[in-house]
Amino acid sequence: MKILFIGVGHMAGSLIKGITKSTSNKKYEIYINNRESTVAKAQELNVKPLVNLEDLQNEGIEVIVLGVRPAQLKEIAIVLDQFNLTNVTIVSMLSGISADKITEAFGRHPKLKIVRIMPNINADITKSVTGICANHYGEKSIDEVFDIFSNCGSVEKINEDIFSEFTISGGCTPAYILFFLKAFVDAAVKSGLEYQTALRTIIGSFEGTIANLKKSSKTPEAIIGEICVPNGVTIEGIKVFENSNLEKIVFEAFNKALKKDKEH
Ligand SMILES: NC(=O)c1ccc[n+]([C@@H]2O[C@H](COP(=O)([O-])OP(=O)(O)OC[C@H]3O[C@@H](n4cnc5c(N)ncnc54)[C@H](OP(=O)(O)O)[C@@H]3O)[C@@H](O)[C@H]2O)c1
CATH class of the missing domain: 1.10.3730.10 (ProC C-terminal domain-like)
Incomplete structure (x- = not known):
């Protein structure tokens, strides 16, 4: 499975380290895109750089993990919205941003498959406790996303209405x-x-x-x-x-x- 992380700061970096550390991760091919230093960060994390987001379709990316801050959602959504995201699952770790708000930001994809996660910074030592929930269209993807982040610690399915509390x-x-x-x-x-x-x-x-x-x-x-x-x-x-x-x-x-x- 090909997974692209967009925005690789503290939290996404910790998750990538957790996933790549796990011995059962062979089925994942991880790509990253960051505003700056994509190639250097990819070398440091031993994953693949995807400098131009235009290439995500050619590469066959199936899961896009948003690792930017909530304020950056709109600018990322505008860029991603130009691609065909029918077969892509969007995973968001953005705190406080509901699946509905994410769909709203992606104006051209009303049936976007969205899975929200809420990890913590202990992911890199595979000790995160990660909350997970999905919108209606993302329900079929929740188990595969659950599996990805199980490599970073334990995962709890949580109703979206108490996601803030989690x-x-x-x-x-x-x-x-x-x-x-x-x-x-x-x-x-x-x-x-x-x-x-x-x-x-x-x-x-x-x-x-x-x-x-x-x-x-x-x-x-x-x-x-x-x-x-x-x-x-x-x-x-x-x-x-x-x-x-x-x-x-x-x-x-x-x-x-x-x-x-x-x-x-
Ligand atoms: N930190 C935590 O413990 C924690 C826990 C749970 C959830 N979260 C969530 O995780 C998300 C990231 O938090 P963080 O603490 O990791 O923040 P962070 O360290 O500031 O990371 C954000 C990253 O996004 C990059 N970025 C910004 N705009 C971009 C763009 N347009 N395209 C590509 N990359 C872009 C930034 O690059 P530059 O450095 O070049 O600006 C930076 O590397 C937030 O939404 C937060 O709610 C964080």
């Missing part, structure tokens, strides 16, 4: 988790730990805790309860989180990002 939960949380991790590293360094020691220690604690939670049948609350013995040390920190209403702050952050996603 976007914040899966696409944005890596940044929020790292923000929280960094705050702990900074606190440890301020208290006197050397930076690399603090970083190793906090990363190790995150890794171990997640691995433990995944293999356990216990809820996060139950494990917190086991660590926070009465009159112990850990509970003192939890009290500060509770008194500062950390849960409310997280809820507000989630909803602020959600509102922005829905504004598109």
